[in-house]
Amino acid sequence: MGKQEEVKLLGIWASPFSRRIEMALKLKGVPYDYLEEDLENKSSLLLALNPIHKKIPVLVHNGKTIIESHVILEYIDETWKHNPILPQDPFHRSTARIFAKLVDEQIVNLGFISLAKTEKGRDVLIEKTRELIKCLEKELAGNDYFGxxxxxxxDLVAGSMIPFCLExxxxxxxxxxxxxKMFPRYKKWVKKLEEVEIVRDCIPPREKHIEHMNIMGEKLKSV
Ligand SMILES: N[C@@H](CCC(=O)N[C@@H](CS)C(=O)NCC(=O)O)C(=O)O
Known part of the structure; x- marks a missing residue:
């Protein structure tokens, strides 16, 4: 890294979307300044940098702004080429992108809606979520990690979201x-992920996070 490189990340502690960016920056060994946002009272910096979605994460690299966590991960990988994050092979790369979309669009939606439902409605959603996680799990065949x-x-997308947020x-x-019993490969993968220091360093503190997610679930129920 050149001396004048400026890397800033706007995030929130409980967000899998910003935690995965921290994991990527640490995997690359890129130093960065982290700015914690308050989503109840968004900073003028966040609103100025991401007027489209007004969401975190936002990465600022030498004055350039990148938004949307998948796009940020790709930017990081293309900018700092050592320790590649995306698969090198185009087919494997497209598969990783397809499953990342499955996690961040379908699995997350079902997961969050299930928080807002009563027991009966929840069971149907949970069954659907399991079916999708089964598809994801197949990708782990013969490997420690998706990578x-x-x-x-x-690993960064699914890891930050499923075991260390939805679960x-x-x-x-x-x-x-x-x-x-249902997901032996998935469970093995989570154990392997927990062995990675960078992952451990970047996941939100467990008890505080569970409490935060409980509050979020209650809010969703009242909507
Ligand atoms: N698709 C976005 C999702 C990011 C996202 O949902 N961020 C949430 C926090 S977890 C946010 O900033 N929400 C603020 C809002 O909706 O006003 C990404 O992958 O970066």
Whole structure:
């Protein structure tokens, strides 16, 4: 990294979208300044940098602004080429992108709607979520990580979102969605992820996070 490089990340502690960016920057060894946002009272900096969505994460690199976590991950990978995050092979790269979309669009939506539902409505959503996680799990066949022997793009996307966010929310509600019996490969993958220091460093503190997700679930119920 050149001396004058400026790397700033706007995020919030509980967000899988910004935590995955921190993981990527740490995997690349890129120093960055982290600015914690308050989404109840968004900073003028956030509104100026991301007038389109007004959401975190936002990455600022030498005055250039990049938004949307998938796009930011790709930007990081293309800018600092060592320790690649995306697969090198075009087919594997497209597969990783397809599953990242599955996680951030479908699995997240079902997961969050399930927080707002009563038990009966919840069961149907949870069953649908399991079916999708089964599809994702197949991608782990024969590998420690989605990235193969090392943590890659889909590990960052799915890891920040499912075990270290959604599962905590479900745990807070007293529901076990992903069991060892149903998802042995997934469970093995989570254990491997937890062995990675960078991942451990970037996941939100467990108890505080479960509490946060509980509050979020209550808010969703009252909408
Ligand atoms: N598609 C976006 C999603 C980011 C997102 O949903 N961020 C949430 C926090 S977890 C946010 O900033 N919400 C503020 C709002 O909706 O006003 C990404 O991948 O970066």
């Amino acid at each position: 193969g022997k090392t943590v890659g793009y889909l 905590r929310a479900w745990e807070g509600m007293g529901v076990e969605v992903i069991t060892e």
